[in-house]
Structures are given as structure tokens and as C-alpha cells.
Amino acid sequence: MGPSWQSDRALSMPLIHSIAGRKTIRSMIAGGAVLLVIVAVAFGLVELTRHQAVQLRHVYDMRDSALRIFSLLQDAETGQRGFLLVGRTVYLDPYENALRDLEAEFERFIRLNEADREISDEDLRRLLELKRDKLAELGETLETIKGRGRDEALDIVKSDRGIKIMNEIRAQIDKIVRVADDKKSFLLLKQDEIASTFRWINIAAAGLIVLFAVISIRIVNRHVRDILDARNELDALNHSLEQRIADRTAELSRANDEIQRFTYVVTHDLRAPLVNIMGFASELGRDLALVKIAAHKIGVDALGEEASAAIDRDMPESIGFIQTSTTKMDRLINAILKLSRDGRRELNFERIDMRALLENAKAALVRQIGEANAEVEIAPSLPSVVSDRFSLEQVFTNLLDNAVKYLKPGLPGRISVQGFYEGGDAIIFEVKDNGRGIAPHDQERVFEMFRRSGAAQDRPGEGIGLAHVRHALRRLGGEISVVSEFGQGATFRVRIPNKGT
Amino acid sequence: MRVFTVSTNGAPVTIIMIEDDDGHARLIERNIRRAGVCNEIIPFISGESALDYLLGADRSGRVAVGRQLLVLLDLNLPDMSGIDILVKLKGNVHTGRCPVIILTTTDDQNDIQRCYDLGANVYVTKPVNYESFSNAIIQLGLALAIMKIPEIG
Structure with a gap:
């Protein structure tokens, strides 16, 4: 498992993420589209079924109308026969009722037939003729009874004219009923087909929904697994990084x-x-x-x-x-x-009043300051720091000692110390003098062990002070630098991390 | 200059100097002599040879019975630590009471405490500055004049 492979893998993570996301969305859209198609088909099938039901009702109505026509004609005939047998007008009631209802029923039948014209115009005309003939026969019989007597009327019946018409009417009605029955059977068969189609569509839809659900679950699963893998990998990387840091630190x-x-x-x-x-x-x-x-x-x-x-x-x-x-x-x-x-000394961090610390350092050097005819001015207010007191005492005593030591002969020494915050995380202290200064090529050397600026050779010293200062400051997490021009004094800049609030 | 011999019940005390650096040994001896000490000084440059003399080849310490000894011990020896020698001497029934003066360059507080814990009688740091070194040894030699050294039983 090389580091390059790890970084490639780490880089490809957002891509995997978006692919999985896109796949999920695509599968959702497809599932939605299929569901819409299913709903549309189901709606169509329902419409078709409704249409079928209307047609079926129409067929039933027609069949019913035809049979009622026949029944009314029979009622009319029954009235004629009753009157003929008994001679009382009360027996004419069915005849007259039938006569009245027949017209309406025929109108209904014709209207029903107009929709699909299952019954041909010829058959319809024939049926109307037969009705007219039958009614004419019946009317004639009744007129005869009233005018010429029952026997003559009976002769008309005996002529078989009425029965013949009636038989023909029955045949016509049977034909109509058959046509209606055929149509009914056809419609019912079609209904069955629709139901069957509907069932299959439902089954297919259910299958598709399950399929999409499975696909979605798998995509989501894979997605989740990718995320988990990535997280584990990240954890492992973090762990190995921590391990490496710990190893390196230990080393x-x-x-x-x-x-x-x-x-x-x-x-x-x-x-x-x-x-x-x-x-x-x-x-x-x-x-x-x-x-x-x-x-x-x-x-x-x-x-x-x-x-x-x-x-x-x-x-x-x-x-x-x-x-x-x-x-x-x-x-x-x-x-x-x-x-x-x-x-090797253990550092002891505490809050330090820097003004007090610098005043103490100045007091320790009072003899040297007096001999050099120098003046040391410490800013009245300095930021306090949280650091190791002993180290800072050494740092500032060394810096002040150096400042006093390397003044310009003949010029009254002026040394000043000030401090300020640099952003939120560091505090800067500057020790400034008007001494002999440090040439640019010596500015790094002065912090090295046993090295001294070329201009410092006339003064006793081993070249340890500033090396020690830098060493001590680095242990505290700080740093020291110098800004100087040869002959123009020097400013030593001490940077201390701001640890306390 | 007053010259004297440290003795116990009339018998002279022998000074055993365990010091691997010949130069140091010579400088110590010269300054002890300057203090007027006339006792015999037997130098050893290794731990083993010193222990052979002090505790015998069998390390029982019986060889030392009847002797009057004072040990000057350096801690930095090539073959063993001076502390090991101190432990062996102080742990032995015969040499346990024998005074041991640690005379070494180490001024580490841990070493000093450890030596006293183990029964060292005096701990003297060899100053690097020779004047101080010389003074320290002379004063140590002068102190010997008033020290009482037990006979090893």
C-alpha cells in the first residue's frame, strides 16, 4: 500500500460519490417513469372497461326493449282474446294499456338502435310492419265484435292471420335477442380480456417496482459501502499519519x-x-x-x-x-x-510580568551599565507572557548585556526595550541599542555557537550568549532575529508564542 | 609545615586511591603530601584491581581484617562504575565501616545523593581550576588529620 496509491484513492472519492448519486437519481427517475406509464395504462384500461359497461348496458337495454315489445304485443293479443271470450270491456284494459305503451317502447327501441344500428333498417321496418299488421288484425277483430258479433270475429281469428303475424314477430324478436346476446357475449369476452391484460400489467408493474427497489437498494448499499470504505481508509490514513508522526517524534x-x-x-x-x-x-x-x-x-x-x-x-x-x-x-x-x-531542564510555564523581569535583568547589570555610561529604558507597559521564567531571564540578561557590551565608544549608550502583540498568537519584544551594529554578513553568524561578529573581537567573550539565547527561545517555541546596519545600532527582535489569555 | 601520619591505635592508616587517570592521581597525591600527610598511598587504576586488594580475590573481605584503610574513590572508571565499588565495600561485613571519600569531577545532584544514600562518607568534587583543585585536596588532607579511622574487624 504505497502513499501514491492512497492519495489517488483519496482524490477519486468525490467522483465515486457523484457517480453513486447520479445512479441513484437515474434509477429513481426510471422507476417514476415506469410508475407513470403503469398509472396511465391502468387509467386507459379503466376507461375501456367503463366504455364496455356502457355498451353492455346498451345491449341489455335493447334486449329488454325487444322483449318488452313482444310482451306488450302479447298483452294486446291477450286483451283481444279475453274480450272475445268473455265480452266484457274490462278485458280490454291490457289491450289498451299495451297499445299505449307500445308506441313509447318502439320509440325507445329505435333510439337505442340508432347508436350502433345492430338491427338493420330492413329488419326494423319489417318489425314495424308486423306490429302495424298485428295491431290492425287486433283492431279489426275488436271492431267486428262490436259491430257484427263474436262469431264473425272468431272467424277472423280462425283465419290464422293473427297467429302467423305473431309467429313472425316472435322470430324477429328472437333474432334481435340473439344479436344482443351475441354482442353481450362478445363484450363479456372482451371484458375478460381487459381484466386479464390488467392483471398482467399489474404483475409486470409489481415486478418492475420490485426490480427498481432492488436496484435502488443496491445502489444505495454500494454508495454507503463506498462511503464507509472511504471513511475507514481515511481513518487508516489518519492513524498511519499519527503513527508516522509519533515515530518521527520519538526518533x-x-x-x-x-x-x-x-x-x-x-x-x-x-x-x-x-x-x-x-x-x-x-x-x-x-x-x-x-x-x-x-x-x-x-x-x-x-x-x-x-x-x-x-x-x-x-x-x-x-x-x-x-x-x-x-x-x-x-x-x-x-x-x-x-x-x-x-x-535537559524541565520547562515551567507560568505567567510572567515582563516589566518586572526586565527591571531585574537591568538591575543585575547595573555595574556594566554604569561603566558604559549607558541608559536603559524599559517601556512602562509590556505585555505579560506565559513562559518559562528562567529561560526568559537568561534571554533578556544576555541581550541587555550584549547591548551594553557593544556600544559605540565615545557615544552615550541608549538602550530601549519595548513589547507588543503580533496578531493573536505571538508577542514581540524588541531590544534596541545605538551601538556599533552588526554587518549583514554577520547577522546570522552571531547566533551560532562560538561565532562572534567581526566588530566584537575587541571585547571578551566566547560567542556563546546569543547561541544560548536562540537555543532557549526555540525550546519555548519562540525565535530571535536581528535588524541592524553596521555602525547604526541593532534591534534584537524576540518572538514568544502567546499561550495564555 | 606540620607533617603527620594518620593512624589508628598506633597503626598507620593506608590510603587507597582508586583513580583511572594517572595525572589526576599524581596531582591528588602531591597535594595530599602538601597538606603534610605522610601515610602510604596505594593507587589503583581499575575497579577490579582495587577490589582484589580490598576484598580479596574471593571478594569475602577477609583479607582486609586488621587493616586501617581510607578509600579515595573516583566514580568514572573504565571497567566499572565507582558506585558499584561503593556498593560492594559498604555491603561487605568487614569493609562496611571503612570510610570512603568520593573524589570525582561529576557534580550531578543525583550522583551526590545516590552516593550518600549508599553510605559514602564524604563527596568532594574535583574543581577544574587547578588552584581550587589544589586547595580542595590540601584541605581534604588537613581534614584527615582530625579524622578517626576504624580498624577493620
């Missing part, structure tokens, strides 16, 4: 510890031979003093010019050089030891 702190230990051991081990050099040089000096006394007793003449010069001049000078060099080396070793010790 660095191990390396730092090693350097500290190394520094300690080296300086410690350097000290042992130094003690010997210093010790034996002193012993030599002590012995030389004895030799000198003895030599003076002997006298220069007996001793010789060279031996005398060696005892009186060269040997003390050699011993002197050894001693000053070893003393300097001792100071350097002590400085390194101090750096190493300070590096």
Missing part, C-alpha cells in the same frame, strides 16, 4: 537525547585531561618559581644567557599561554555543559 527525541548525552559525555571526558593540563602547568609554574630562586642564587654568569632567559622569560610565558588557553577551553566546555544541562 527526533531519541536523536536529541543522544546528542544531549553525547554532549555531556564529550564535555565530561574533555574535562579530565584538561584538569591534568591545567594542574601540571600550575605545578610547573610552582616548580619554576623554585628553580628561579635557585638560579638567581647561582647568578646569570654561571647559568649562561640562554638558560637565564628561558627561566626568566620563555618558560613563564609558555606556562602563561598554556594556562590562558586551558582557562578558555574550560569556559567553552562549561558553556557547552550548561547548554546541555539547560536543554
